[in-house]
Amino acid sequence: MIELNAWDSDFFGRKIGSARVIASGAEADAMLSEARERGFSYLVIRLTPSDIPAMQMLESRGFYTSDVGTVWQHGLQKTAPPGILARQGTNDDNTIVRQIASGLFRDGRFYRDPFFLREEADRLYNTWAENLLKGDADKFFLIRDEGFIACELSGITGNIVLVGVSAGHQRKGVGTELVLNALAWFKESGAETVTVRTQAVNRGAIALYEANGFRLKGIDITMGRIVERD
Ligand SMILES: CC(C)(COP(=O)(O)OP(=O)(O)OC[C@H]1O[C@@H](n2cnc3c(N)ncnc32)[C@H](O)[C@@H]1OP(=O)(O)O)[C@@H](O)C(=O)NCCC(=O)NCCS
Structure with missing residues (x-):
């Protein structure tokens, strides 16, 4: 069971x-x-x-x-080209990725569930981001030292695993550029749909996905x- x-x-x-x-x-x-x-x-x-x-x-x-949780889907029929070309993350970006991720994912479930300590939640998101950079993701993009996006692809289905823009650089279009780079990569790689899951309380992430053509697919x-x- x-x-x-x-x-x-x-x-x-x-x-x-x-x-x-x-x-x-x-x-x-x-x-x-x-x-x-x-x-x-x-x-x-x-x-x-x-x-x-x-x-x-x-x-x-x-x-x-x-x-x-809310799950969002993009059909990839209409995608805008990115205005900034994101770069592929490498192992040398480890410190940058940890800095971006540090304390960023406060809407995540591990911060809200009393079973998990706050320090454990901090450590979880940092480790998760680092593991994605080091090969757990199929594609990991960075824009400067401001934000990253991790993508995985399974057959024709893409998934945005994690996206983050450090607090000082938010609401300046960096998240949008990361999503546009990810969508372009998914399309080139043969994906037909892309999904992403985020917390229902995460207004920033929901605004980002809606503004970039994602539609609500489900709630859990x-x-x-x-x-x-x-
Ligand atoms: C979600 C996140 C990546 C958005 O990045 P960003 O660089 O601020 O996004 P953008 O500047 O490209 O904004 C995209 C749209 O969302 C809107 N938006 C962004 N943050 C918002 C917020 N907190 N509240 C309301 N709207 C918001 C912007 O106004 C913009 O809309 P517009 O195109 O209609 O003007 C960023 O807020 C973040 O890193 N949050 C913490 C980590 C996180 O929760 N990640 C997602 C979970 S996987």
Whole structure:
């Protein structure tokens, strides 16, 4: 019933698992027993807004809302050419990327969920950005030392994994230029659609995607449960 989130467990040093959506209280109780037996410290479940009965049942079992996400999609039919050519990030950009990412992703779910410490969330986004630069992303673009965007491509589907512009350079078009570079690269690489997920509270990211031709594709709700020991 519970799948181990190996990367997260390793990173946070606590056993973290994902559970599939369940409907009945009896199933939730069985899942919590399994979590205790297998030594999980935290469980996460991702639902859709139509799963309200399941959410209410999960709340009665100690789950809480950890995140509300929005997924955006671009059809790549119409894309504007970038005005600034972004450069490909290299391992030498490690310090720049860490500086940009530092304290930037405050709308991210790890800052809002009480299971995670603030220092852990800081470390997570810095490490994530660095890993993307060092090869976890299929393409990693930078504009000067001001912003970066990480892209992944699977067949004809592109995904923007992470985009960030350092606080002092925001609202000057850098985010737009990063997105335009990413869209041009996705198109050249044979993608037919590009998706990106961001928190529903992230007004800046939502404004950026809407202004650049993305349309809302879906909403998801993440619920968390801290599993206390008996
Ligand atoms: C989201 C982010 C990358 C946008 O970068 P940016 O360089 O500020 O974006 P731009 O200047 O190109 O702005 C694009 C559009 O969004 C709007 N916008 C940007 N930030 C906004 C905000 N906080 N509130 C409202 N609108 C905003 C701009 O006005 C612009 O709209 P317009 O073209 O109609 O004028 C940047 O705010 C950021 O790094 N945020 C923190 C990290 C983050 O949350 N990343 C996304 C999650 S993966």
